[in-house]
Amino acid sequence: MKSLCVLCLTLGALPSFGETRQTPVAPIALYTQFQEEPPQAVAEALHDELESIMAPMGLRFEWHSLTGVRGNEVAVELAVLTFKGRCDVASLLPHNSTPGALGWTHVSDGIILPFSDVDCDRIRSFVQKELLAVHTDDRAAVFGRALGRVVAHELYHIFANTAKHGSCGVGKAAYTVQELLSEDFQFEARESEALRTSKAHAVLERATRAPTE
16 A cells, blocks of 8 residues: 555554553544534444544544534634545445545645545545455444544644654554554554644643633
8 A cells, every 4th residue: 555645644553561641631622524424333433443542642532513613612722624425334345445545634835734634435445345354233333443543643643743654553654454444553652752742732731721710
C-alpha cells in the first residue's frame, strides 16, 4: 500500500512500556457530518476506538452533529470530520482494492486546518475481504474500529500541528489491512509525546484548571 499525503493517510504502537494515563483534560469538540449516517454499532465502535487510542495522552472528545450547529457554540478546541460514502458493512465483496487515501486533513498556505475527511467507501473496499471472514455479528464493530484509527491519525495531524508521520503505529503514513482490523493499534512513543506536549493539549489543560463562576 502506498503512502499518502496532504496530511493524507492511505494510511504507530504506542509503547506500552509503563505508559500511564493522564487525568483527562477539557474535552475537544468533534463536529461530524456523514454522507450517509452509519449504523449505531459502527458509530459506537468508532467512538470507543478513538477514546482508546487518545486516552493515554489525556485527550477526550465530545461528539456533535454538524447539522445541529446553531452558530453560538463555544469550544476550547475543535475539529470537523466529514465522512464520505457509506460507513457500513453491507454488500461486501470477496476481494480488496488499493483505493488511495483513506483520510486526509486540509492545509492552507502551510497551516494545518481543523478539517479532516474520512473516506468510508475506500476503507471498506480496502478491508472487505478480511471483513467477510469476521463473524457477521462483529463486522460493524470491527469496521467502526478501523474508522476510528483513520480518524485518530488525522486528529494527530491537527492537534500535534504537524505534517510529519511516524515510522510505525497510528501515526505512520500507510496502514496494512491487518493493522486496521487488529484488536489493538496505538501511537508509538514519539507521536504520543507530540500530542501530550502539544499547544492544543496545553490549552485544554488551562481550560480544565480555570475557575468556574
